[in-house]
Amino acid sequence: xxxxxxxxxxxxxxxxxxxxxxxxxxxxxxxxxxxxxxxxxxxxxxxxxxxxxxxxxxxxxxxxxxxxxxxxxxxxxxxxxxxxxxxxxxxxxxxxxxxxxxxxxxxxxxxxx
Amino acid sequence: xxxxxxxxxxxxxxxxxxxxxxxxxxxxxxxxxxxxxxxxxxxxxxxxxxxxxxxxxxxxxxxxxxxxxxxxxxxxxxxxxxxxxxxxxxxxxxxxxxxxxxxxxxxxxx
Numbered sequence: 001x002x003x004x005x006x007x008x009x010x011x012x013x014x015x016x017x018x019x020x021x022x023x024x025x026x027x028x029x030x031x032x033x034x035x036x037x038x039x040x041x042x043x044x045x046x047x048x049x050x051x052x053x054x055x056x057x058x059x060x061x062x063x064x065x066x067x068x069x070x071x072x073x074x075x076x077x078x079x080x081x082x083x084x085x086x087x088x089x090x091x092x093x094x095x096x097x098x099x100x101x102x103x104x105x106x107x108x109x110x111x112x113x
Numbered sequence: 114x115x116x117x118x119x120x121x122x123x124x125x126x127x128x129x130x131x132x133x134x135x136x137x138x139x140x141x142x143x144x145x146x147x148x149x150x151x152x153x154x155x156x157x158x159x160x161x162x163x164x165x166x167x168x169x170x171x172x173x174x175x176x177x178x179x180x181x182x183x184x185x186x187x188x189x190x191x192x193x194x195x196x197x198x199x200x201x202x203x204x205x206x207x208x209x210x211x212x213x214x215x216x217x218x219x220x221x222x223x
Contacts, residue, residue: 004156040121041199041216043157048210056210090156097208101147104156 003027004105006091012111013081021076021108023091031055032074033092033102034066043090049074050097081112116140119202119214128223132189136202136214139183143204143212146178148187151199151216160200161187192221 004025013019025032033056034046047066048056054066063079074091091105119136126132134148145164149157161176163169163185169176175188185204189196202214 041151041201041218043201043213043216045210058210092156101159101162102211104158106156107154 004091004093004103006089006105006108008108009106010109010111012113014113015081015083017081018077018079019081019110020078021089021091021110023074023076023105025072025091025093025103025105027093027095027103029093029095029103030071031094031097031100032068032071033094034074034076035090035092035104037088037090037107039087047074047076048097055097078110081110083112086110086112114139115215116212117202117204117214120217121215123218123220125220125222126192128192128194128221130192130221132187132192132196132219132221134187134189134200134202134217134219136185136204137183138185138204138212140204140206140212141180141183142206144206145204146176146185147203147211148174148176149201149203149213151201153198157201194221194223197221 031050033048037043049068052068088107092102094100094102117138148161150160151157166180173190177186199216201216205211
């Protein structure tokens with residue numbers, strides 16, 4: 001059984017489009033995250049939710065909007081996609097914010113043409 | 114200056130060699146230190162987790178933290194081709210965001 005799953009795995013789209021990435025975890029964790037990994041493998045946090053509430057919101061363009069319908073799901077919607085949004089997006093979860101082990105999903109490779 | 118600095122490599126060593134991977138950091142408030150391993154086209158997975166200065170050993174892997182020098186290391190003994198991956202250091206101060214190094218790409222040659 002996959003602990004943290006993401007869909008889709010690959011996403012290729014045109015500049016200006018709107019797209020969503022979905023994440024689900026079956027670990028019973030309270031905290032979920034979105035990370036962006038650029039082409040140089042630098043992994044940077046974007047958002048974190050704890051019990052469906054936003055607790056970390058890094059300096060991310062407001063074209064990116066996370067939504068947590070319940071503790072097991074954290075989706076990421078991106079409006080007006082730009083070339084610079086091309087990256088791999090990882091969802092992760094942990095039992096509590098910060099110090100606990102974070103479990104990562106397989107990633108969504110987004111390419112904006 | 115980045116909060117966490119890690120040499121991106123690539124690093125290539127023969128099978129059986131001892132590998133040393135390192136990170137330096139600038140925030141003296143960091144308390145928890147981790148090493149994640151990321152295989153190509155996969156998500157990172159936790160390899161080692163340490164709190165405070167000292168060594169922690171798990172099989173062929175040893176994590177070392179020197180808080181006075183703001184320096185952490187991961188040693189891999191008897192390296193295997195299956196250890197070929199990108200290794201990312203990460204750290205935080207309790208319930209704060211996890212800050213990652215850039216990752217070191219490691220290749221173990223048979």
